[in-house]
Amino acid sequence: MNAIGTLFRVQLFGESHGPAVGVVVDGIPAGLSLGPADFEPDLERRRAGAPGTTPRAEPDIPELLSGVYQGRTTGTPLCAIFRNADARPADYDRFSDMPRPGHADLVSRIRYSGYADPRGSGHFSGRLTLALVAAGVVAKKALPGVSFGARVIEADGRVDIDAAIAEAAADGDSVGAVVELRASGLRAGLGEPFFGALESLAAAALFAVPGVRGVEFGDGFAAARMRGSEHNDPIVAPDGAMSKNGSGGVNGGISNGNELVVRVAMKPASTIAKPQRTWNFATGAMDELSAPGRHDACIALRGAVALEAALAVVLADLELQALARGASLPNGGIPS
Amino acid sequence: MNAIGTLFRVQLFGESHGPAVGVVVDGIPAGLSLGPADFEPDLERRRAGAPGTTPRAEPDIPELLSGVYQGRTTGTPLCAIFRNADARPADYDRFSDMPRPGHADLVSRIRYSGYADPRGSGHFSGRLTLALVAAGVVAKKALPGVSFGARVIEADGRVDIDAAIAEAAADGDSVGAVVELRASGLRAGLGEPFFGALESLAAAALFAVPGVRGVEFGDGFAAARMRGSEHNDPIVAPDGAMSKNGSGGVNGGISNGNELVVRVAMKPASTIAKPQRTWNFATGAMDELSAPGRHDACIALRGAVALEAALAVVLADLELQALARGASLPNGGIPS
């Protein structure tokens, strides 16, 4: 379903070329300072126009329908919507008959019995991440003292990312990338194992973002190639500080107070100018498909802030759960 | 928390050296053939004794307390418990004061305010995966026609896995490994995007298994180093068959009918004989810790079947959700 969270809950809705995309955030602590301007920095990070991104220019200012009064959150659900505009749905007509390789076109037909809104990929559009970014802004407000970072560290296997993207775009192709997320200032003790492990909840939110193919924490897949004596982090102080951070800030499903480090593999965009082979349901035969318009060559560029938002949403939820068990007590509930 | 699932729900409980570990599985379809013998093959795969695993020899036969009558599931919750035995908790006393690097010892102190059962790692013991394996057996019964596989494909970065493990064990060390999971025979259309994406739910369940550091689908992190024209899977038939499987059987959060392929990075075990530096809370100073007993040198060996179980639990849940929207109709709900 389109909701996530236990105490801090996020419900998305919308289709790319319907009236609006949006989000309801429930469980927001009352009294947080929040207004439309708070959304602007993260929305700007996501906005179209960067190299390798589509030029669809929409203002994308959230309209706050509820949950805020006199510049403060009320504690009741906040609904934020983004009106759709600049729609050229005809661009997408062909994909109804010829599903894009790598895209949700095919599975959407099956899953929604042919009734999904196909325009602009509908509910599967990257535009849905606008709503997620908005939820992330609210989540960060509920995490005072925590700072976030999201960075594309590699694209097409290269660290000269701009060049990698430009070359692919010139070829009518797209590139995958790795995004590294960091969150510092988290309290130790966040996580609800077994199944509410911090990694579990974070990965669930991250894999929901379109195009994510892998998630790893700390040393991640590299840990599978290490010995324990190499991977394990020596604890060097009673507050849990470690001399290195191979665990990426989380052990046994629970934050350890060190910086949280997550890396996310994003696939190359499916919609490319270069011709691709696929089934044509109209003709009942193999066919060749190309998408000549302008498309994101590297979805990770705009996706990074959405991934950061997904992580923030999960951490806000875990923070509220930690408070429920007395984590606000002196010394963070650490037994003396 | 310790439960997962929407319609097929799994609730774990237990500590390694308490009376028992166990699981309640709720939402099981009524009428499935199920008896104690059905659990034996997967439990045998998990059982101690293989090279690189601990020799703790317990029969680990599940006692079924509810939910089964005359060899059939009743449709009411099934509770299966495994009595603990062969306990030598004194082995673990030292870890209360000196948390093992890489282990949950430290965060457990904080998260549970000092009240967690420390014996044998308590609730954080790998023994909890016994209960998960039992749940997986039930889940597979609810997925007729689906076959599963789990294989350690790499340890310590090497494909000659047995040697890698033996060498590490000889050094009093441990090794990480990659487990590849496969599920074939799944229907297309499983998954509940946005947040109920198949990858989201699967990753949440997999990261709950102790020691998991990374999860990827299909090409996974390699997709981040590819171009779209390389990664995308051409669709070659109206049933969604693809000429290659870079997506690992799932697009846009929904199964596409091809084989599901997931790889999981498992870290090296934290408990090793080799001395490690850590904080000694009793002395208030840095200290050196070694765990001379016999321990799993490669937790992936026994963990593989637990990972497979975690995946099966999620797929059973998604299968029930698919039925709820009419997926049992002729042609699997595919629009004609």
Place this chain on the structure above:
Amino acid sequence: MNAIGTLFRVQLFGESHGPAVGVVVDGIPAGLSLGPADFEPDLERRRAGAPGTTPRAEPDIPELLSGVYQGRTTGTPLCAIFRNADARPADYDRFSDMPRPGHADLVSRIRYSGYADPRGSGHFSGRLTLALVAAGVVAKKALPGVSFGARVIEADGRVDIDAAIAEAAADGDSVGAVVELRASGLRAGLGEPFFGALESLAAAALFAVPGVRGVEFGDGFAAARMRGSEHNDPIVAPDGAMSKNGSGGVNGGISNGNELVVRVAMKPASTIAKPQRTWNFATGAMDELSAPGRHDACIALRGAVALEAALAVVLADLELQALARGASLPNGGIPS
């Protein structure tokens, strides 16, 4: 929180005098015929203007932001909003200092730490039921063959209801009432005991409607004054038909195929012209409060359709859960 449901999920939001109230409905089966006109009959039943109701005249036409395409549900979340208008929030200013006896004014101060939107009772306004009614319209679409009825059967202890309300209104007072809900055409077998009992889920939804003080099924409280030989319903046919319906269509938490009968006690409205004693937080002393404007004298009149909607939402959810376990099989899954 403001969401309910397992497979058919309803998330409310909004304040009475903020920009809008609305609802997101997730889990709607794809392909249901649905358009703005479908909402009109139930919204008309709820609309202001009937005797004993407030004259606030708003068109209250839902704007559908998502989840519908070409007159059919897409299977993705539907968001419907109702813009607020005709707002005279100044009417409510006094209640911030002097909470209305019987109203949520006092607890809202505490629960939301003083940050709730006080205008027109904010999130506690009866206006929120607009969103619930909209959800109910969608739910009924998912229950083909089921017909609903809601009737005020008693007000102020009298069956000549119109007169009871008119007299109270003339006195500047309000009256309580009993609403009887009926649903016929339900399949037998709806309900997920223990805690997912049909009565449990229905009561939870009904008690969420502002002003509900009691809920009973079939003979209800009268059953507490009966003997078993009087209350029990003889079963007179293999399809479960009963010669009377003291159970109100549900046994052991599961529908039995007979008509579902629920009665709901709604309290008299809290906002009345007649002076009432309450605490004045501004003066720190007892004071007298009267609300001279025009208010609903009997909230059950407009509330009845909201209660019916709440019931429909729960039944749609249970119907989807029944399908998940194969209830669509011939003979409704009844063992032969």
Place this chain on the structure above:
Amino acid sequence: MNAIGTLFRVQLFGESHGPAVGVVVDGIPAGLSLGPADFEPDLERRRAGAPGTTPRAEPDIPELLSGVYQGRTTGTPLCAIFRNADARPADYDRFSDMPRPGHADLVSRIRYSGYADPRGSGHFSGRLTLALVAAGVVAKKALPGVSFGARVIEADGRVDIDAAIAEAAADGDSVGAVVELRASGLRAGLGEPFFGALESLAAAALFAVPGVRGVEFGDGFAAARMRGSEHNDPIVAPDGAMSKNGSGGVNGGISNGNELVVRVAMKPASTIAKPQRTWNFATGAMDELSAPGRHDACIALRGAVALEAALAVVLADLELQALARGASLPNGGIPS
């Protein structure tokens, strides 16, 4: 399903004549003093032997399988089981063919497709409330300062309850009853409207208890026969104290700090010696059924403590949710 709760979660399992009934309680605060003896007082209240109750004498001592260590809760799931004994399942054979009027026999056949364990009513047995009572004991530990009461205030419409029951028993019949629950010492501000209203959650838990037909708060159904000026509670002090308690301690879905008062209508037991007409599925014709053994004449006697437990479970969950939003702050989060 068989689980309830958001932060304090209760999962029941078991059949009356299977190996055991039991419960897993997840989300228990760590560090609560808890041992087997703590369960005894409430279990004694539920135990068989009182007038009008069945003589099935079982010790019903809980075995704690997890979640407790050295007399304190660990913060991980607690599993408590009660072994079944003294079983005479043959007593129940006849009900497979001839479902008891008023009982779940019929709907159980349908809902579980004929696979439910029929012995002693299986999962629908009142014996399941043993597990609920155990959960209630834990919940009360998480509510320090709150005291509970449960009292049968009326049976068969009479206040001389013992006589009413004795007379019915002598007639081979059963009687319904009203149970009044009270909880004092609750903080103001418990409840998560809209759908997490205190009344919603409490009613859901209470209606799950077998035999409940009605639930009301404060004046309840009587409020439907009152005017507002009569029902509303004047607020007489800044802490929310009221001069009367017609609201039963809850307004708008949120506790107001006054005593919580709930009344529950329990139906007469379905299993009676007196002959009743029902369908005989074996002969395909109407037939007469009597249950000559000894049965509870008034299930409310033993059910009262189960209802109290259900209420406690919900309140513990709401208390934890209140803590999550800072209710532990000085002055209970009440804005100054």
